[in-house]
Each structure stands twice: as C-alpha cells, then as structure tokens.
Amino acid sequence: MASKIVSVDAGSPAARAGLRAGETLLQIDGTAIRDVLDYKFYSYDARLTLRVLEADGESVREVRVRKREGEPLGLNFEHYLMDGMKQCSNKCVFCFIDQLPRGMRKTLYVKDDDARMSFLMGNYISMTNLSDADVDRILRMHISPVNISVQTTNPELRVKMLQNRRAGEALRIMKRFAEGGITMNCQLVVCKGLNDGEELRRSLNDLKKLYPAVNTISVVPFGMTRHREGLYPLEATDKPCAEAILDIVEPFAQECLRELGTRLVWCGDELYLKAERPLPNTVYYEEFTQFENGIGMLPLFMEEFRLALPDYEGRAARPFTIATGTAAAPSLAVLLDEAAAKCDNLSGRVVAIRNDFFGPLVSVAGLITGQDLIAQLKGRDLGERVLISANMLRDGGDVFLDDCTPEQVSDAIGVPIVPVEIDGADLLAKIFED
Known part of the structure; x- marks a missing residue:
C-alpha cells in the first residue's frame, strides 16, 4: 500500500535528497513498500534509490539518498503503520475489552492483533491472523522480538479459549520462529478451571523446550469486571487459585534457574497480592523484560x-x-x-x-x-x-x-x-x- 508523506524531518537524509511532503513513497531499491516494516527494513542501507509519486498524483520520479547505514530516512506518513492495523479475529473467553460497559469512547473497544505492533510497540499478539506469508516475512526480515499471548500450548484448549479455529496452530508457528532465531516473550493469562493446574504445567514445559528462543514467560491472572453479561462463565482468581498458580510456577522457575541459568517464568505482582504472599525482591526479576505486564512493577x-x-x-x-x-x-x-x-x-x-x-x-x-x-x-x-x-x-x-x-x-x-x-x-x- 503506497503511503503519502506528510512531513520530512529537517536536516534528515530525506530532506537533503529533496523529498517533499505530499509525495507518495512507492519503492525503495525496486521493492514495493507496503508498510512500516518494509520501510524500516529496506531503508537501512547507506545508498538508496526511492521511487515516489509526486504531489500532483501523476508524475513519478526517482530520488537517490545517501546516509549512514541504519540512519532513519526522516519521512513521516499519514498513518504510523502506513496501512490498516490488523484487527483481532478472536473471541477470547477472558477478553477485557468484551467486559467494558457500553458508552465509552470508541477507541477503547478497538482490538488489535498486529505482529508489526508487537515488534514496534511491544504489543502481545495471538498469531491467529498470521498467514504463512506473514510468518515467512517475519523470518526473512528477522523481526525480533515477538511478544505472544500463548495462554496454553494445548491446541484444542487454545481453540476453546480464543474461540478461533486457527488458534491451535500457535506451537507450530513458534517452532518455526525458534528455528529461525526469532526471540519470543510469552504470556499466559490463567483462567481458573481452564488453563491452570496440569494445563499450566504442560504449557510451561512445552515453552521451556523452545528456550532460548522463548526468552521470558509471564503468568498473570484473568481480570474480571462486573460487566460480563452473556459472556463465557468464568470464576475470578481468588486466594486459593493464586496460591495454586504460585505453587506451580515458582518451583518450575527455580528448576529453570538451575538448568538454564534463568528463571524463564515470572508471575504478575497481582498473584502475590491475591495470595497474600510477600513480593520477591528486585534481583528475582533479572532483566525485568515483562515489566509492562505487571511483572516486578511493585517491587521495583x-x-x-x-x-x-x-x-x-x-x-x-x-x-x-x-x-x-x-x-x-x-x-x-x-x-x-x-x-x-x-x-x-x-x-x-x-x-x-x-x-x-x-x-x-x-x-x-x-x-x-x-x-x-x-x-x-x-x-x-x-x-x-x-x-x-x-x-x-x-x-x-x-x-x-x-x-x-x-x-x-x-x-x-x-x-x-x-x-x-x-x-x-x-x-x-x-x-x-x-
């Protein structure tokens, strides 16, 4: 999808080369630019030839750009992704957005599930809308890390939890990512009676087998609002449930520390608070990779x-x-x-x-x-x-x-x-x- 340039950073390589707002970027070095990932990937080199549609919408010209390798071109587009965001196609039984009351501003009801946002902004994705071509592209461009909402590695259970027939393909895709050297940070949103207990043990063991490609795992509780009318019947995470989750995860993490040199998996602060157990000290959280998921936020x-x-x-x-x-x-x-x-x-x-x-x-x-x-x-x-x-x-x-x-x-x-x-x-x- 061609993207219109809305501004050019002053003093940037693009400005020095004479690129102008109102023009549309078509190609870089002969490759059509579909979105922000193409733009970032193909604009890395020091010498580039850009093909742009001029502001009149008719004339096409070529622009040669010289810059430092890896230096940003300095172009800004109408949309950050340079095309439409991929929307979520799941109906997750634990989805927080489905539990919002009516009448809030429209942007709060938007569900994105876009691999590009995972790489660029740290969003977590389910991978259910990734085509084989999308997976090939991630591997070819070595887009890493990718943050993945796994929930469970049991294919049938994942289909049930995400309400999407493609949900069971997750482990296959993750194995391809691991073979291709893609780093993955994983999240397990635990729902009482669904993916806890032995299912949680299974998921942790399956993900451990993908280490070091699986870099970190967070385990967080399902968040329940009072607006669940007509939704899948779920129970809130109470103290016994939180205790049971910690009793599975903490010994597993200790085992990983002995075997791998990293705990690999951490529980959200909320689970410790619900279980009325002391929060670990900051050393426990190693690099705080999943800080934004509420992992070690309060101790830090x-x-x-x-x-x-x-x-x-x-x-x-x-x-x-x-x-x-x-x-x-x-x-x-x-x-x-x-x-x-x-x-x-x-x-x-x-x-x-x-x-x-x-x-x-x-x-x-x-x-x-x-x-x-x-x-x-x-x-x-x-x-x-x-x-x-x-x-x-x-x-x-x-x-x-x-x-x-x-x-x-x-x-x-x-x-x-x-x-x-x-x-x-x-x-x-x-x-x-x-």
Missing part, C-alpha cells in the same frame, strides 16, 4: 522509593493524599510510614480507591476512573493535592478511562490532581515538590 517501585529516600531526610512536605488501587494501597502505606519516620512533619495518607466502575475485583491503579476518584474523595480532607498513578490517564495525560479530565476531578474534589510516573523516586519528588 518500592526499591526506587527506598533508594531515593535518604535524599529527602529531614525535609518537610505540603499535606497530600495518594489515591491508588486497592491492590497497591497497603504497599504504598508502608512506604509512606518509612518516609514519615525520616522526614519532618510529613502529612500524607494513602486512600485505596474501590473500583465501582469496573467492579471490586478490578484492583489495579491503572483502571481507576475519574468518577470513582470523585465519589470517594469528595468532601474528605485531602491536604493540598492528590497524587495518582500516571497510568490512570491516557497517553498524553489528558483523560481518564471514563473521559473525565484531571481538571474535572480537581474541580470536584477541591485540590489539584498530580500524576506520578511508575517510579518510586518520582513519587518522592512529587511528595516534596514545592
């Missing part, structure tokens, strides 16, 4: 806080409130107590926000809405500001999941909202901010 946050705390000893701070999810609230309260013991007149509190919008079983901070903040904070003594996790807000920090803005929440509760990055040191910096 707490360590960052404690390492930064000596810089604030003896200092005072304006009164404040930390509003967070029910899962992280006890840990943040511990940190606040530690800070109060070393700082002068630290007047702050942690408020656990119950998720009434999605339901009380949703306990993470990132899914708290503006309306729940207003309902549970309005009329309380909050000090001079409320600190919240920045991941409650859309990228850009302008709106909560329910389309409330930080300004609307601030107006309703009477104090400013201050977003904090997922970084313990940033929390301290915001607490002591003048």
Whole structure:
C-alpha cells in the first residue's frame, strides 16, 4: 500500500535528497513498500534509490539518498503503520475489552492483533491472523522480538479459549520462529478451571523446550469486571487459585534457574497480592523484560522509593493524599510510614480507591476512573493535592478511562490532581515538590 508523506524531518537524509511532503513513497531499491516494516527494513542501507509519486498524483520520479547505514530516512506518513492495523479475529473467553460497559469512547473497544505492533510497540499478539506469508516475512526480515499471548500450548484448549479455529496452530508457528532465531516473550493469562493446574504445567514445559528462543514467560491472572453479561462463565482468581498458580510456577522457575541459568517464568505482582504472599525482591526479576505486564512493577517501585529516600531526610512536605488501587494501597502505606519516620512533619495518607466502575475485583491503579476518584474523595480532607498513578490517564495525560479530565476531578474534589510516573523516586519528588 503506497503511503503519502506528510512531513520530512529537517536536516534528515530525506530532506537533503529533496523529498517533499505530499509525495507518495512507492519503492525503495525496486521493492514495493507496503508498510512500516518494509520501510524500516529496506531503508537501512547507506545508498538508496526511492521511487515516489509526486504531489500532483501523476508524475513519478526517482530520488537517490545517501546516509549512514541504519540512519532513519526522516519521512513521516499519514498513518504510523502506513496501512490498516490488523484487527483481532478472536473471541477470547477472558477478553477485557468484551467486559467494558457500553458508552465509552470508541477507541477503547478497538482490538488489535498486529505482529508489526508487537515488534514496534511491544504489543502481545495471538498469531491467529498470521498467514504463512506473514510468518515467512517475519523470518526473512528477522523481526525480533515477538511478544505472544500463548495462554496454553494445548491446541484444542487454545481453540476453546480464543474461540478461533486457527488458534491451535500457535506451537507450530513458534517452532518455526525458534528455528529461525526469532526471540519470543510469552504470556499466559490463567483462567481458573481452564488453563491452570496440569494445563499450566504442560504449557510451561512445552515453552521451556523452545528456550532460548522463548526468552521470558509471564503468568498473570484473568481480570474480571462486573460487566460480563452473556459472556463465557468464568470464576475470578481468588486466594486459593493464586496460591495454586504460585505453587506451580515458582518451583518450575527455580528448576529453570538451575538448568538454564534463568528463571524463564515470572508471575504478575497481582498473584502475590491475591495470595497474600510477600513480593520477591528486585534481583528475582533479572532483566525485568515483562515489566509492562505487571511483572516486578511493585517491587521495583518500592526499591526506587527506598533508594531515593535518604535524599529527602529531614525535609518537610505540603499535606497530600495518594489515591491508588486497592491492590497497591497497603504497599504504598508502608512506604509512606518509612518516609514519615525520616522526614519532618510529613502529612500524607494513602486512600485505596474501590473500583465501582469496573467492579471490586478490578484492583489495579491503572483502571481507576475519574468518577470513582470523585465519589470517594469528595468532601474528605485531602491536604493540598492528590497524587495518582500516571497510568490512570491516557497517553498524553489528558483523560481518564471514563473521559473525565484531571481538571474535572480537581474541580470536584477541591485540590489539584498530580500524576506520578511508575517510579518510586518520582513519587518522592512529587511528595516534596514545592
């Protein structure tokens, strides 16, 4: 699919070669450019010949470009992927998007399942919409790593869980990736009574056989909202279920550490919290490869806080409130107590926000809405500001999941909202901010 150039970076190789906004990129060195992967792959070399359609839509010209090997050309296109995003063709029994209430903004209901987004943005894909040609292309271009939502290596069970007849082909594709030297990071979303227990053991053992191509595995619990009318009957991950998952994964990880030199598999922080077990220390998580999946996020946050705390000893701070999810609230309260013991007149509190919008079983901070903040904070003594996790807000920090803005929440509760990055040191910096 030809892509129109909307801008050219100043001083870039493309700008020096005379490429212009309004033109359409057709080919690089004789190869048709279909999307962003073609563009990045075929523009790597130091000397290139580009074929472009001029802005008049009729004339075609060739442009020669010289640059450093691997240096970006500097072209920007109408769409990031340069063509349409591949949509998810599954009906996963655990899908969080299917559990959203009606009436939210349309972008929240979009389900992508695009291998290009896995490579470029770290998204996890099911591979059910990958053709053999797509697999060949990934191998030819050596697109790596690929992040894969595996769920189970049992073909029949995977078809059942993803509600897609092609879902059972996953292990075959993964074996091809492994043979081709593609690195894979895998995720298992565990649903009670489906892919836990012996099925979880099977999946872990099957994935271990693909090491080192399978680089990491995360095991996370299915998230249940209160909006599951008409969906597959699933049970929430309770304490016994979380304990059982940890009792399978942790010994397996220890076995991998002895045999492979890496634990290979890690459980999400939420499983430890649900099981009411201590979180591992940060050394346990090795390279934190699956941090964005909630793997080691809270232990790292707490360590960052404690390492930064000596810089604030003896200092005072304006009164404040930390509003967070029910899962992280006890840990943040511990940190606040530690800070109060070393700082002068630290007047702050942690408020656990119950998720009434999605339901009380949703306990993470990132899914708290503006309306729940207003309902549970309005009329309380909050000090001079409320600190919240920045991941409650859309990228850009302008709106909560329910389309409330930080300004609307601030107006309703009477104090400013201050977003904090997922970084313990940033929390301290915001607490002591003048």
